[in-house]
Amino acid sequence: MLSKRVVACLDVKNGELSKGVQFVATEMLGDPVAKAKAYYEDGLDELVFYDITASSDERNIMLDVVQKVAQEIFIPFSVGGGIRTREDAAGLLMAGAEKISLNSAAVLRPELIKECAQAIGTQNTVLSMDVRAVTKNTACPSGYEVVINGGRKAMGIDAIQWARKACALGAGEVVVNSIDADGMKQGYEIKLTRMVAEAISVPVVASGGAGTPAHLQSVLTEGKADAALVASMVHYGDYRVLDIKQYLHDQGIKVRMNY
Amino acid sequence: MGPSVTIVDYDAGNLRSVQRACEAVGLRAKISGDPEVVKRADRLIFPGVGTAETAMVTLARLGLDEAVVTFFKTGRPLLGICLGLQILLEHTEEGDRDCLGIIPGRCKRFEFGDPDLKVPQIGWNEVSQSADHALLTGVPAGAEFYFVHSYFAMPDKASHVLAETTFGDRTFASVIGRDNVFATQFHLEKSGRFGLDLLAAFGQWDGAVC
Numbered sequence: 001m002l003s004k005r006v007v008a009c010l011d012v013k014n015g016e017l018s019k020g021v022q023f024v025a026t027e028m029l030g031d032p033v034a035k036a037k038a039y040y041e042d043g044l045d046e047l048v049f050y051d052i053t054a055s056s057d058e059r060n061i062m063l064d065v066v067q068k069v070a071q072e073i074f075i076p077f078s079v080g081g082g083i084r085t086r087e088d089a090a091g092l093l094m095a096g097a098e099k100i101s102l103n104s105a106a107v108l109r110p111e112l113i114k115e116c117a118q119a120i121g122t123q124n125t126v127l128s129m130d131v132r133a134v135t136k137n138t139a140c141p142s143g144y145e146v147v148i149n150g151g152r153k154a155m156g157i158d159a160i161q162w163a164r165k166a167c168a169l170g171a172g173e174v175v176v177n178s179i180d181a182d183g184m185k186q187g188y189e190i191k192l193t194r195m196v197a198e199a200i201s202v203p204v205v206a207s208g209g210a211g212t213p214a215h216l217q218s219v220l221t222e223g224k225a226d227a228a229l230v231a232s233m234v235h236y237g238d239y240r241v242l243d244i245k246q247y248l249h250d251q252g253i254k255v256r257m258n259y
Numbered sequence: 260m261g262p263s264v265t266i267v268d269y270d271a272g273n274l275r276s277v278q279r280a281c282e283a284v285g286l287r288a289k290i291s292g293d294p295e296v297v298k299r300a301d302r303l304i305f306p307g308v309g310t311a312e313t314a315m316v317t318l319a320r321l322g323l324d325e326a327v328v329t330f331f332k333t334g335r336p337l338l339g340i341c342l343g344l345q346i347l348l349e350h351t352e353e354g355d356r357d358c359l360g361i362i363p364g365r366c367k368r369f370e371f372g373d374p375d376l377k378v379p380q381i382g383w384n385e386v387s388q389s390a391d392h393a394l395l396t397g398v399p400a401g402a403e404f405y406f407v408h409s410y411f412a413m414p415d416k417a418s419h420v421l422a423e424t425t426f427g428d429r430t431f432a433s434v435i436g437r438d439n440v441f442a443t444q445f446h447l448e449k450s451g452r453f454g455l456d457l458l459a460a461f462g463q464w465d466g467a468v469c
Contacts, residue, residue, distance in 0.1 A: 001383070001384065001425055001426075002380060002382050002384045002406075002426055003382055003384065003403060004382075005382050005383065014285075040451070041268065045382070068468065070275070070276060070279055071283075074280055074283065074448065074449060074450070074451055074454060074455055075405065075450075076405055076407075076446075076449045077448055093273050094273070094275060094371065095275075096273070096275055096276055096279065097273075098273065098276065099447060120308075120309075121308050121309040121310070122379075123308065123379050123381065123407045123408075123409075124273075125283075129304045131313060158417045172379060172381070173381060174306055191295070195410055197375075198374070201374070201377060202378075202379070203377045203379075203381045203382070204376055207382065225377065226377060226381070226382065227382070255377055256383040258401050259400055259403075259451050259453075
C-alpha cells in the first residue's frame with residue numbers, strides 16, 4: 001500500500017534557509033543543506049526547496065545548494081522559484097533535483113507547464129499554486145483565488161479551475177499552498193485541499209498551516225491529500241520528523257517507518 | 260578503486276542522480292551514450308524517466324537498443340531502473356510500442372475505478388520478495404522504496420517476478436529479472452538507505468540469480 005508522504009519545505013534566500021509568515025516577514029534560519037540532511041536521517045520522505053531570491057546572480061547560489069543536497073540526500077526533492085523556461089527546469093534537473101515546481105510563471109504563461117512536461121516528463125513537473133479564500137464570484141466560483149508573486153498579486157483566476165487546467169497541460173502533481181494558513185500553525189486549509197484533490201487525478205500535496213502532527217493527520221484523511229508539507233514546525237525544532245511520522249503511524253495512517 | 264558501472268545515456272532524465280548514488284556507495288560510475296562503450300561495460304545501469312515512446316525512438320536513433328541487448332547477451336550484470344525496467348519487456352501499452360524483448364511480457368497502465376487512487380503512483384511503497392535472488396537477500400521485510408510511474412510490468416513467466424508491490428487493488432511486479440538482468444520499478448537512487456544498499460549489492464553482483 002502506498003504510504004502518505006511527509007514533505008519538508010525549505011525556503012532558500014541567498015543560499016540560506018528562511019521562513020516567512022503569510023509569505024512575508026522572513027527570518028533567516030541557517031544552512032539549508034545541514035537541515036535537509038538532519039530531516040533525511042529522521043526519515044523524511046521528500047524535500048521541497050523554494051528559491052525565494054529574485055535576481056539571476058542569486059540563482060547560481062541556488063544551483064550550488066541543489067548540487068550539495070544531491071550529493072548527500074537520497075530521497076526525492078523538488079525545486080521551485082523563478083523557473084521561467086524549460087531550460088531553467090532542465091538545468092535544475094541536471095544539478096540533481098528530481099522534480100521542478102512551477103508557480104507564478106505558469107499562471108502568467110500556462111504553456112510553460114506543457115513545455116516542461118515535454119522536456120522533463122509529466123511526473124517531474126509539479127504545479128505549485130498559492131491560493132487565498134475570497135467571496136464566491138463569477139471569476140472564482142469555488143471561493144478560492146490564485147495569487148502570484150509570493151502572494152502579492154491576485155489574479156482573478158479560480159483555484160480549482162486552474163488546478164484542472166494545469167493537469168490537462170501536463171502537471172504530474174499539484175502543491176496547494178494556502179496563503180491564509182501559511183506560517184500560522186493553526187492547521188491546513190482542509191476544505192481547499194479536499195476540493196482540489198477531488199477535482200484532479202494526480203497526487204495533491206497540502207501546504208501551509210501545519211503546527212502539530214494532528215494537523216497532518218486531518219489533511220491526509222479529511223483533506224484527501226497524498227502528502228503533507230511541513231516547514232515552521234520542524235525548522236524551529238518544535239517537532240522532529242520522526243515524531244510526526246510516529247504520531248501518524250499510531251493514528252493508523254500508512255507512513256514509511258522503516259528507514 | 261571500486262567496481263565500475265556504465266550508465267546508459269539516452270536523454271531520459273536525471274542520470275546524475277543515479278551517478279551520485281553510485282558514487283555514494285563507492286562505485287565508479289560513468290555516463291555514456293556510445294553503443295560501443297555500452298557493449299563493453301563491466302556492469303550496465305539502464306535508467307529512464309519520461310515516456311516509453313520517446314525512449315524507444317531515442318534508443319533506436321542512437322543505436323543503443325541493439326547495444327543494450329548485445330550487452331545482456333554477454334552475461335555481465337545489467338540493472339534496469341523505472342522506465343529502464345519497462346522497456347526490457349516485449350511491448351508496452353504506452354504509445355503501443357514494441358520494446359527490447361529481453362524479458363517476455365508487457366507493460367500495462369494502472370486503471371482504477373476509485374477516483375481517490377491517483378495515477379501516477381508517486382511515493383513510497385513496500386516491496387515484498389517473491390523469488391530467491393542474490394540481490395534481494397539484504398532487503399528487509401517491509402522495506403519501502405520510492406516509485407513514480409503510471410505503467411507496470413506483467414512478465415509472462417512467474418519466475419521472472421522477483422518482488423511485488425500493491426497499489427490500490429493491483430499487485431504488480433516491482434522487481435523483475437532473469438539470468439544477469441535485474442530491474443526495479445522503483446528509483447533505488449532515491450530510496451534512502453535501502454536503495455543505496457541495493458545499488459552497492461549490484462556493484463558486487465556476479466550476475467548469477469542465486
